[in-house]
Amino acid sequence: MTRKACVIGWPISHSRSPIIHGYWLERYGIDGAYERIAVPPDDLPSFFKSLGEKGYVGCNVTLPHKEGAFRAVRVADAATTRLGVVNTVFHRDGELWGTSTDGEGFLANLSDHVPDWQAKDRSVVILGAGGAARAIVGALLDAGCRRLLVVNRTLARAEELRRDFGPRVEPRQWMDVEKLLEDADLLVNTTSLGMSGQPRLALDLDHLPRSAVVTDIVYTPLETDLLIRARARGNVVVPGLGMLLHQAVRGFELWFGHRPEVTVELHDLVARDIDPGFKR
Ligand SMILES: NC(=O)c1ccc[n+]([C@@H]2O[C@H](COP(=O)([O-])OP(=O)(O)OC[C@H]3O[C@@H](n4cnc5c(N)ncnc54)[C@H](OP(=O)(O)O)[C@@H]3O)[C@@H](O)[C@H]2O)c1
Missing domain, CATH: 3.40.50.720 (NAD(P)-binding Rossmann-like Domain)
Incomplete structure (x- = not known):
């Protein structure tokens, strides 16, 4: 079955996470999908309640939902508890967990x-x-x-x-x-x-x-x-672009079971999306 993950935010159109995860899904030949979903702030609690039912194994969380996500999930580690924000959400043993990878x-x-x-x-x-x-x-x-x-x-x-x-x-x-x-x-x-x-x-x-x-x-x-x-x-x-690429690694591993590599090819793909004139 196709595993699905997504990134949520409000707005969300600017997110480059689909490029990053899409690249890894293709590179490792994984039957998966990574989508972009706009979630208005008032809908956040219901979104998390139905995440599993909608078939998602987890999601990335961007502005303005990082604090809301922290309140909605079980926090996975002490470092994230100290931060008070979550950018990566995943299912484990029937529960939603969250962590921060920045x-x-x-x-x-x-x-x-x-x-x-x-x-x-x-x-x-x-x-x-x-x-x-x-x-x-x-x-x-x-x-x-x-x-x-x-x-x-x-x-x-x-x-x-x-x-x-x-x-x-x-x-x-x-x-x-x-x-x-x-x-x-x-x-x-x-x-x-x-x-x-x-x-x-x-x-x-x-x-x-x-x-x-x-x-x-x-x-x-x-x-x-x-x-x-x-x-x-x-x-x-x-x-700073490498930070964006590296923070995505753990989410991909949690959702799709493979620790991905931040390659030069991935860097250049995202760099060209930011600046079409980018040359190495
Ligand atoms: N590379 C990555 O993966 C990555 C990850 C996260 C964020 N970022 C980037 O990092 C930046 C900050 O993100 P954030 O989430 O930390 O934002 P944030 O929580 O809104 O914090 C913004 C920071 O910038 C300061 N600031 C804003 N305008 C200023 C001005 N005119 N003069 C002096 N200081 C000013 C703020 O100071 P005050 O407290 O005084 O307002 C605050 O310290 C953004 O550009 C974001 O795109 C990059």
Whole structure:
């Protein structure tokens, strides 16, 4: 029987998950389907109640449903409980379970691009304190980072991260950001600044050590202005698209029983969907 999974959101037309899972289904010759379903917020509880009856083995969850999904399912692990959001839902023993895969997607992307880089004992500057930052803070702390300076326009959100994740998280004012770069081993942009259609990320990199790795989780454009400037001054850079690809791995494995590979071919397929002029 054809196994079906889907991605839900409101709206959902922008999601690239069907390209990713469709590629893997074809590559591994699996009799499966992956659909895109628009679910209005009020319909979320009934959608989850009938997910199994409709023949779905699970789903990905995107905005604005990640918190709603967290409340609707059994949470599969302590790291996800701490985050309070779920992006991957699956059936197990007649029940719906949920987990979050953004943190592992972030770390796997980093390790793809900079295999020798270890988080242990490193000092990190994270720009932003939204949903994605939460997952990344959790993953970097679990990987052993020494300190995480979280710089956010709204300081209260960075302070919330310290409350939830403990003293290795240090909230900082946005106006101090350039000086804070002095001690960074890794700089991560998790704000939407620099994304197509959003204001640019105006950040002077003069204080950043040349040895620091710079990553931006924004992937439209594929290479942000931050990455272009960091690369030009000699920093190793890690674009954000790989995080999207790697966060999809565990869901596919849970639903279709095969751990898929993030290949160059998959990267380029999605990159061309974002930018038809993309060339390697
Ligand atoms: N590569 C991937 O797989 C992946 C995964 C998830 C998200 N993303 C991308 O990451 C970005 C953030 O996503 P999210 O879910 O964390 O969003 P979010 O929860 O809405 O958080 C947005 C963050 O950006 C900051 N921000 C927005 N506009 C700003 C401005 N004009 N000046 C300064 N700061 C500003 C916000 O600061 P305030 O708290 O002050 O509002 C907040 O820290 C999006 O571009 C998203 O597409 C990528």
